[in-house]
Amino acid sequence: MGAWVIHEHPDVAKWLEGLTGTTAVTVAAALDRLAEDGPALGRPTVDSIKGSRHHNMKELRARTVRILFVFDPRRAAILLVAGDKRGEWERWYKASIPLADDRYDEWLTMLDEGKAKGAR
Numbered sequence: 835m836g837a838w839v840i841h842e843h844p845d846v847a848k849w850l851e852g853l854t855g856t857t858a859v860t861v862a863a864a865l866d867r868l869a870e871d872g873p874a875l876g877r878p879t880v881d882s883i884k885g886s887r888h889h890n891m892k893e894l895r896a897r898t899v900r901i902l903f904v905f906d907p908r909r910a911a912i913l914l915v916a917g918d919k920r921g922e923w924e925r926w927y928k929a930s931i932p933l934a935d936d937r938y939d940e941w942l943t944m945l946d947e948g949k950a951k952g953a954r
Contacts, residue, residue, distance in 0.1 A: 838872035839910040840865065843937050846901065846913045857899060857918075864896040873905055885927070887935045900926065902934040912941055 842850070853861055864879055883891040883902060894901040894913075898920040903913045914934040919926040 838869050839908075840869055840913065841906075841910055841941075842913040843915070843941075846916045849916045857897065860896040861899055861901075864894050864901075868894060868903075868911055872909070872911070883927075883931060883934075885931050888938055891931070891934060891938070900930070902930055904938055906938075906941065906945065908945070912938065914938055914941075 850861065867879055868875055878895060880892050880894055883893055888904055890904050892903055894903060898918050900917060900919055901913050902915040903911050906912050914937040915930045917926060917930060
């Protein structure tokens with residue numbers, strides 16, 4: 835792992851634990867690149883998200899898997915929502931972006947209260 839800290843929402847951690855085979859390997863490699871390069875990591879592995887309340891919302895891409903994340907004020911990557919878009923290209927975003935926004939709002943509140951945990 836690189837120098838960038840990665841935190842996972844508990845639902846993302848659980849989802850990642852369920853991955854197997856080449857999907858698990860591909861996602862792990864993308865997460866390793868995120869940890870190595872941080873905010874400098876760009877396309878095709880990372881892209882910006884449109885329609886989020888948070889201007890810094892990004893997606894980590896590994897085949898059809900997407901992980902919505904942001905870099906928080908401490909410059910740690912926060913993995914907010916994960917899933918496989920296969921067959922649900924547009925619907926996945928409509929459900930996942932608002933959820934990621936809400937989870938990031940919760941994370942920011944925990945940061946303000948000094949309760950944020952969950953380093954990867």
